[in-house]
Amino acid sequence: MVGSKKCVWLGTFVLLVASALPGCGSDGSSSKKGFGSDCISDSECDSSLVCATLGSTSVTQCTSRCSSSDECRSRFGVAFCIGAGYCVRDCSDRSCAGGHYCNANDWCE
Numbered sequence: 001m002v003g004s005k006k007c008v009w010l011g012t013f014v015l016l017v018a019s020a021l022p023g024c025g026s027d028g029s030s031s032k033k034g035f036g037s038d039c040i041s042d043s044e045c046d047s048s049l050v051c052a053t054l055g056s057t058s059v060t061q062c063t064s065r066c067s068s069s070d071e072c073r074s075r076f077g078v079a080f081c082i083g084a085g086y087c088v089r090d091c092s093d094r095s096c097a098g099g100h101y102c103n104a105n106d107w108c109e
Contacts, residue, residue, distance in 0.1 A: 035076050036089045036097060036108060037062045052086050055109035059100065063087050082107065 032046045033039055038061060039051035045062035052063050064087045066072050069080035072087035079087045082105075091102035100108040 033062045035062055035064070035079070035087070036100075038098065052084075054082070054084070054086060054088060055103060055107075059109055061088075061100075061108075080107070 033044050033049075034046055035049060037045070038059070039045050040060065042049075042051045045051050049062040049064055051060050053060050054063065064072070064075065065085055066081035066087045067085065072079040072081050076087055076089070078090045080090055082088050088107035089096070090106060091108045092106040096102050096108035103109040
């Protein structure tokens with residue numbers, strides 16, 4: 001009887017630890033951040049994105065390198081390429097996600 005209680009406890013412990021591990025959603029999918037999300041390092045962003053410092057406020061976002069706005073629009077929709085060579089979300093409609101604001105150049109900073 002004591003042995004079976006240990007097995008139940010051990011099994012419960014393993015499930016709790018496994019469900020708390022970072023990097024995977026409850027459905028087993030990656031929990032990496034998408035385009036325009038706040039980040040601290042590249043490892044937080046989707047594999048095709050980098051974490052870059054953009055704008056005057058030193059905001060870091062998951063983004064992609066670019067050489068033209070057409071590249072950004074084809075990958076992300078409402079986006080364009082800034083002079084620093086990164087895609088940014090176009091916010092000419094004044095909609096920016098979570099704590100970002102639409103700067104004078106119409107991109108989310």
